[in-house]
Amino acid sequence: MLINNEFNEQKIQSPLRYIWLIFKSKNIAVVAMWAIITLLMVTLFTPYIMPYSPTLQHPDMLLLPPYWAEGANPAHLLGTDDLGRDTLSRLLKGIQLTLAGALSITLVISMLGLLIGATAALTQGVKASIMHHLLDALLTIPTILTALILIVLFGMSYENSLLAISLSLLPQFIRGIYISIENELNKQHIIALRLDGARNLRLLRFGIFPNILEPLVTLLTRIFTMAILEITTLGFLGFGANANEIELGALISKSLELVYLSPYLVLFPGVAIFLIIIVFNVFAEGVRHAIIEGEE
Amino acid sequence: MQTLLTINNLCKSYRRSSGLFSSNLQSAYQDINFSLEKGKTLSIIGESGSGKSTLVQTIAGLRTQTSGEIYLKGKALSSLSLQERCKSIRMIFHAPSSSLNPKATIGRILTAPLQLNSNLTAIERDKQIKETLSLVGLLPDYLAFYPNMLSNVQQHQVALARAMILEPDIIIADEILAGLDISLRFKLINLLLNIQDKKEVSYIIVAHNMNLVRHISDHLIVMHEGKIVENDLTENVYNAPQSSKTKNLLQSHQPDYRK
Numbered sequence: 001m002l003i004n005n006e007f008n009e010q011k012i013q014s015p016l017r018y019i020w021l022i023f024k025s026k027n028i029a030v031v032a033m034w035a036i037i038t039l040l041m042v043t044l045f046t047p048y049i050m051p052y053s054p055t056l057q058h059p060d061m062l063l064l065p066p067y068w069a070e071g072a073n074p075a076h077l078l079g080t081d082d083l084g085r086d087t088l089s090r091l092l093k094g095i096q097l098t099l100a101g102a103l104s105i106t107l108v109i110s111m112l113g114l115l116i117g118a119t120a121a122l123t124q125g126v127k128a129s130i131m132h133h134l135l136d137a138l139l140t141i142p143t144i145l146t147a148l149i150l151i152v153l154f155g156m157s158y159e160n161s162l163l164a165i166s167l168s169l170l171p172q173f174i175r176g177i178y179i180s181i182e183n184e185l186n187k188q189h190i191i192a193l194r195l196d197g198a199r200n201l202r203l204l205r206f207g208i209f210p211n212i213l214e215p216l217v218t219l220l221t222r223i224f225t226m227a228i229l230e231i232t233t234l235g236f237l238g239f240g241a242n243a244n245e246i247e248l249g250a251l252i253s254k255s256l257e258l259v260y261l262s263p264y265l266v267l268f269p270g271v272a273i274f275l276i277i278i279v280f281n282v283f284a285e286g287v288r289h290a291i292i293e294g295e296e
Numbered sequence: 297m298q299t300l301l302t303i304n305n306l307c308k309s310y311r312r313s314s315g316l317f318s319s320n321l322q323s324a325y326q327d328i329n330f331s332l333e334k335g336k337t338l339s340i341i342g343e344s345g346s347g348k349s350t351l352v353q354t355i356a357g358l359r360t361q362t363s364g365e366i367y368l369k370g371k372a373l374s375s376l377s378l379q380e381r382c383k384s385i386r387m388i389f390h391a392p393s394s395s396l397n398p399k400a401t402i403g404r405i406l407t408a409p410l411q412l413n414s415n416l417t418a419i420e421r422d423k424q425i426k427e428t429l430s431l432v433g434l435l436p437d438y439l440a441f442y443p444n445m446l447s448n449v450q451q452h453q454v455a456l457a458r459a460m461i462l463e464p465d466i467i468i469a470d471e472i473l474a475g476l477d478i479s480l481r482f483k484l485i486n487l488l489l490n491i492q493d494k495k496e497v498s499y500i501i502v503a504h505n506m507n508l509v510r511h512i513s514d515h516l517i518v519m520h521e522g523k524i525v526e527n528d529l530t531e532n533v534y535n536a537p538q539s540s541k542t543k544n545l546l547q548s549h550q551p552d553y554r555k
Binding site: 187192196202207211 | 356357358378379382386387389391394395396397398399400404408409412413442458
């Protein structure tokens, strides 16, 4: 089809493929991507890879250190806690609950937020201003405080803490989406598409969405990071997961009294939270840069 | 000669706040009357801020007028549906690099108006797109390209193809010649004139360069501070300008001025 077949290797690539090509050249981001895939696998298959049940107690092996320290037992790779429960199993279970919670919060927020934000940006007049000025007022309250108030209303449980966090993070996301769509709406190609007779949905699908990928990625990462921090904070404060549900924050708070006897019990969940956040942020930064470079 | 577009007493004013609580009405243009015939070219010139861009945007449907009415083939524009309006009046913006969606292929950009405004099947659409591309002098290969892969003048050609694809009666070109160098400018002008010959389309062109305007247009309107100060056949305006504004504009483009 092309007139000049001599340069056949220079195929025309869609923007997404082009972004993927640039992304592949960024080593750290690719490492982060594999780390994320591993984390997701761990989350999905936790019951099968846990060596013991996280609540199973081994009365003869209390407070064992991890395998590299003296007096360790190879049956418990990362040691045990004061009731003889396996630390590795509890850590995996904790990662599962925290990560799955944060991911589902991000998913719910992104769908609801896109819906509300796009409606607010595309409609005019009273409806739009109610939608975003009302939410602007909510932005003045710190999200963790909103989440705490909501969880007192809902009652304490892991599911309710997820709900409360979603609701508390929603206004930020809507605001961000609203601003980026609003910026895009004033561009000339959108006006041209309007003059082609396009209605709002088509405008959103072909005109706006492909052009707001970069702010969208930034927003989603921020929401995800905050979701992880808030889930663990609520768990740490004892407002989230109850005694049977092990969640990274709750794991830290329960091990806090043992910190002098066995510091590993606090260390591992803390490192896990840190790693999850840093891995996702490095990945998102790589994607963002790939998108920016792809646009140029 | 068939009259396509008639504009009667068109006015536009907007409120501008001048203090904390006070605001005053400022008019973008007022008492605009003119008509356009089929297959003719009408040029609008004037200083920056004289309301010419706002005026053509109103005709294209981007803004609404405060009072007055635009008639298209005898029917008031406000009574037409968006689709009917799209089919007969199309607009080309001055910077094609920003008026073409950077994330869509040329094919998609050209398909959109057909999908939205006609009942053609996919095969008929394809045929129409290829015909329009050859009309503006582009190869069908470009359909798979993205706008940033094309040169400036090719982007202009795509923008023109997007305007022509619905076979409209009127094309509005808002300062499309401003960003091009002289040879490309003539290439685009010849393209516009060729298309006019073949398809009998009318143009409304907003421009700055008086000599170019003289070459392409049949009718000339000079605007100043929102009012029409000169409205006549191009040759009449050039040979016997009535208002001092027109004289000034003409003088600034005299060749001996630069000696």
